[in-house]
Amino acid sequence: MKLSILINEGPYTHQAADTAYQFTKAALDKGHEVFRVFFYNDGVYNGSRLTVPPQDDRNIQKNWSELAAKHKLDLVVCIAAAQRRGILDEGEVKRHGKGEGAANVAPGFRISGLGQLIEMGIQSDRLVIFGD
């Protein structure tokens, strides 16, 4: 079955980002297709490459990036939510004159618009929402 995931909560806040990751992993393990994972509102913080959690803690951003690489997942960060919170890719860094090296969107994530959320709702058999 074709599933899509919406995440509205940042990492290390309550538990939604962890639950969403475990759910996505389980769905892939069962052979389902994950059409897209969309990060909205504070959920965009899951896609910052600058997070440095303690070594004995789970690294939520890295977990997503690795899962994306392994399964060719489409991890989309909402552009409006990301710009408000300082999550930028190379293009946005240039457009807003934030200086070289300021891009911080993590590997495997891409920044795009709400249209991607609408599209995944239409294209998927199920949409599962995780948040606070």
Add this chain to the structure above:
Amino acid sequence: MSMLHTVNKSPFESNGLRSCLAHASKGDTVLLIEDGVYAALKGTAVSGDLWRCRIDVKFCVLGADLAARGLDKGRLIDGIRVVDYGGFVDLVTEHGRTQAWL
């Protein structure tokens, strides 16, 4: 079309479960996750009135979230099924749609 309802807040903290139970229909399943698992315990202030009225709705609880909170399966209200993350995925595919009560 049957619906899977996910509740992730403790009933002692939020009205999510109460709202969910007021809207759930026959054939639906309510899955308790994260702090929502506290609603699955026997003998609490909410376990009586919240559950008695909804015998036509199935209840499940995420085992990993019970374990993370040190809650033993023996403390669950009778009839609540414990599922793992794979079981969570199955519930999503078995029901026509999923509603998250955040």
